[in-house]
Amino acid sequence: MKIIFKGVVQGVGFRPTIYRVATRLGLKGYVLNTGSEVEVVVDRDVDRFIDEVKKELPRIAHITEIIKEPEQRTFSDFRILHSKKGEKKSQIPPDIATCDECRAEMFDPTNRRYLFPFTNCTVCGARYSLITDIPYDRERTSMEKFPLCADCTHEYKDPGNRRYHAQTISCPRCGPSYHLYDCNKKDLGTTGAIQRFAHFLDQGKIGIIKSWGGMHLCCVLDELPRFREWYKRPQKAFAVMVRDMKTAESFGDITDDEHNLLLSDKRPIVLVKKKTAELVSPGLDTIGIYLPYTGLHHVLFSFLSADALVMTSANIPGEPMLISNDEVFSLQADWYLLHNRDVPNRIDDSVVRLWHGNRFFLRKSRGFVPDAFPVPYHARVVSVGAGENICGALSTDKKIFCTQYIGNSKYYGTVEFLEESLRHLMRLFLKDERLNVVAMDRHPLYESRSVAKKIADECRVPVVEVQHHWAHAASLLVDRNVDESVVLALDGLGYGGDGRFWGGEVLEASFDEFKRVGHLEYLPLIGGDQATRDPRRLVYALFRQTGKELFFTESEVEILEKLVRHAPLSSSLGRYLDALACYLGICTTRTYSGEPAMKLEKYLARGSPRYPLSVTIKDNVVGVGDVFRQLDEQLRRPLSENDTVDAAVSFVKAIVDALTDIAVRHARHVGIQTIGLTGGVSYNIPITEMVQQRVADARLEFLVHRNVPNGDGGIAVGQNAIAGHQHSK
Ligand SMILES: [Zn+2]
Ligand SMILES: [Zn+2]
Numbered sequence: 001m002k003i004i005f006k007g008v009v010q011g012v013g014f015r016p017t018i019y020r021v022a023t024r025l026g027l028k029g030y031v032l033n034t035g036s037e038v039e040v041v042v043d044r045d046v047d048r049f050i051d052e053v054k055k056e057l058p059r060i061a062h063i064t065e066i067i068k069e070p071e072q073r074t075f076s077d078f079r080i081l082h083s084k085k086g087e088k089k090s091q092i093p094p095d096i097a098t099c100d101e102c103r104a105e106m107f108d109p110t111n112r113r114y115l116f117p118f119t120n121c122t123v124c125g126a127r128y129s130l131i132t133d134i135p136y137d138r139e140r141t142s143m144e145k146f147p148l149c150a151d152c153t154h155e156y157k158d159p160g161n162r163r164y165h166a167q168t169i170s171c172p173r174c175g176p177s178y179h180l181y182d183c184n185k186k187d188l189g190t191t192g193a194i195q196r197f198a199h200f201l202d203q204g205k206i207g208i209i210k211s212w213g214g215m216h217l218c219c220v221l222d223e224l225p226r227f228r229e230w231y232k233r234p235q236k237a238f239a240v241m242v243r244d245m246k247t248a249e250s251f252g253d254i255t256d257d258e259h260n261l262l263l264s265d266k267r268p269i270v271l272v273k274k275k276t277a278e279l280v281s282p283g284l285d286t287i288g289i290y291l292p293y294t295g296l297h298h299v300l301f302s303f304l305s306a307d308a309l310v311m312t313s314a315n316i317p318g319e320p321m322l323i324s325n326d327e328v329f330s331l332q333a334d335w336y337l338l339h340n341r342d343v344p345n346r347i348d349d350s351v352v353r354l355w356h357g358n359r360f361f362l363r364k365s366r367g368f369v370p371d372a373f374p375v376p377y378h379a380r381v382v383s384v385g386a387g388e389n390i391c392g393a394l395s396t397d398k399k400i401f402c403t404q405y406i407g408n409s410k411y412y413g414t415v416e417f418l419e420e421s422l423r424h425l426m427r428l429f430l431k432d433e434r435l436n437v438v439a440m441d442r443h444p445l446y447e448s449r450s451v452a453k454k455i456a457d458e459c460r461v462p463v464v465e466v467q468h469h470w471a472h473a474a475s476l477l478v479d480r481n482v483d484e485s486v487v488l489a490l491d492g493l494g495y496g497g498d499g500r501f502w503g504g505e506v507l508e509a510s511f512d513e514f515k516r517v518g519h520l521e522y523l524p525l526i527g528g529d530q531a532t533r534d535p536r537r538l539v540y541a542l543f544r545q546t547g548k549e550l551f552f553t554e555s556e557v558e559i560l561e562k563l564v565r566h567a568p569l570s571s572s573l574g575r576y577l578d579a580l581a582c583y584l585g586i587c588t589t590r591t592y593s594g595e596p597a598m599k600l601e602k603y604l605a606r607g608s609p610r611y612p613l614s615v616t617i618k619d620n621v622v623g624v625g626d627v628f629r630q631l632d633e634q635l636r637r638p639l640s641e642n643d644t645v646d647a648a649v650s651f652v653k654a655i656v657d658a659l660t661d662i663a664v665r666h667a668r669h670v671g672i673q674t675i676g677l678t679g680g681v682s683y684n685i686p687i688t689e690m691v692q693q694r695v696a697d698a699r700l701e702f703l704v705h706r707n708v709p710n711g712d713g714g715i716a717v718g719q720n721a722i723a724g725h726q727h728s729k
Contacts, residue, residue: 013122213347266367468494503572607645
């Protein structure tokens with residue numbers, strides 16, 4: 001019988017498992033990677049064989065389908081045959097944290113890989129970040145320039161060895177190595193490089209480490225004030241890599257689910273409730289923590305006195321994470337620990353927040369890319385995302401593959417990275433098949449559109465524009481496998497269908513069409529982008545007709561009044577949250593994107609809605625300005641801490657309840673049973689819980705994200721699904 005295994009079955013130790021089971025059962029036949037799947041022939045005991053394989057499945061392998069066919073040929077033994085140059089459609093495994101067995105070897109002084117930072121095996125190590133093409137074999141990875149030594153070859157060829165056919169193994173004799181460099185680019189060699197680097201970090205130096213998917217800046221926590229000043233990130237939250245779970249627990253209150261996710265072989269940054277280290281994430285309730293995932297991290301911590309390091313992607317502002325040894329010196333850190341292996345695929349750390357078992361991905365990248373998930377259409381679609389937090393996507397064979405986290409498309413380097421990453425996915429998974437359509441955002445100024453047009457031109461396929469919040473809604477439909485829903489799409493800004501900027505929307509959405517059911521009242525963004533950067537302008541816009549004096553001098557007011565006539569209009573909840581944070585004195589200057597609204601979360605988690613506010617809804621438009629003015633009349637300055645938290649909750653709950661009520665009424669009217677929540681604002685847990693409560697009271701089902709990022713990182717998935725459905729019709 002011939003058996004075809006589909007799924008994540010290559011590069012994960014699948015063939016050795018097959019070999020072990022088959023030889024143990026005394027079966028005859030072969031196992032073969034066919035590019036897309038694994039083909040096995042056995043002469044008898046087929047069901048028992050499959051059962052045993054399933055029992056011994058390597059940790060990161062995943063079978064999605066098994067096909068059995070009759071086979072006439074006979075064999076005299078069982079062997080592993082060489083890869084066929086067949087179809088190019090296999091699933092590539094993601095980067096997987098160093099496994100326990102490899103880690104044990106690295107700290108065994110008698111082992112030949114003692115303290116070797118590139119130690120890996122069939123079930124662990126860098127994968128996606130170093131693969132250049134498929135089928136996945138050493139010559140199509142960045143390990144190609146490190147030929148196996150005799151000992152490693154022996155392990156590679158021995159079916160009983162746990163490194164049997166592991167494509168990227170190496171050892172101190174044949175593998176890559178780390179060199180220490182000083183700030184003048186001087187190479188101080190490999191001897192004791194990691195130990196010396198650790199010593200410098202303990203002394204308070206700022207270092208850069210080359211990892212699997214790119215470069216990380218790091219320092220001990222005591223150096224954070226200097227680090228912030230040097231890196232010009234005064235307020236932005238950083239992640240902390242901790243030595244172990246015990247240290248993790250000293251930083252945050254960690255639930256069982258978070259504990260498991262932190263220890264999972266994907267090792268993402270997990271946002272947990274913060275206990276200490278206010279400076280790591282100023283003004284926020286959460287702290288991003290992760291555990292060592294590469295061999296280097298483990299070796300580094302073995303030499304460090306510190307139990308934790310601030311660790312963040314090293315990049316020039318706005319540009320993608322650095323990957324090249326030459327370019328990284330431009331950052332002017334104190335010390336560098338760099339290896340001599342290339343990084344063909346840059347990949348940032350993933351960032352996840354858990355809510356009642358749902359995964360909210362703030363960034364879906366290392367460990368999760370290029371995992372595919374099923375979509376209900378055949379069309380082959382490339383989608384490019386929106387403007388910020390970009391991820392691209394490719395669908396083919398009823399599966400969708402997302403690129404790693406790309407960044408903000410305002411910057412040239414990022415746009416280039418988007419194009420490269422999409423082309424890489426197309427090379428890996430499309431083979432010679434024709435693309436059908438390309439999808440992009442409607443915003444005429446998003447640079448991601450240039451990538452969409454370029455690919456569409458080359459492939460001679462049409463480009464479709466997809467409205468931003470419809471794409472958000474569709475990304476949720478794909479995520480939760482439903483065809484239609486009423487959806488609250490709450491975010492920063494997205495280009496509407498009416499030339500205005502949306503972001504506080506109630507939509508009735510399917511993949512074929514959407515209807516804007518209701519939204520927040522429009523607010524002028526005085527000076528356009530400048531109003532986003534300076535939330536005081538938003539507050540001014542809200543109160544300008546009441547005669548209330550706020551923030552600005554008379555001459556400044558004159559200028560603002562001139563600008564207001566040409567100001568773009570926005571219905572974004574994100575902007576109203578910025579305005580509220582500014583108005584209540586929680587955050588009056590913005591140093592990073594989303595800062596005022598993010599800092600509001602802590603207040604929303606503590607207060608109670610004690611200020612009575614009545615909301616006027618006219619033609620399904622929520623009168624936000626009037627609610628602001630009602631609140632203002634009730635507040636007595638100076639505000640106590642209690643006044644501030646209660647005012648924040650009162651306002652937000654009034655607005656969010658009003659939007660949810662519009663959604664509920666419409667759902668009942670059209671007979672839809674679900675209300676969904678998507679968009680960047682849905683990372684905010686108190687707001688998510690306000691919507692959840694209201695939806696539960698109405699006895700409707702509440703949908704939130706689980707696999708697709710809530711924010712603009714999920715836009716490409718929504719665009720893809722909408723264009724895919726349109727094309728398939
Ligand atoms: Zn391993
Ligand atoms: Zn070797």
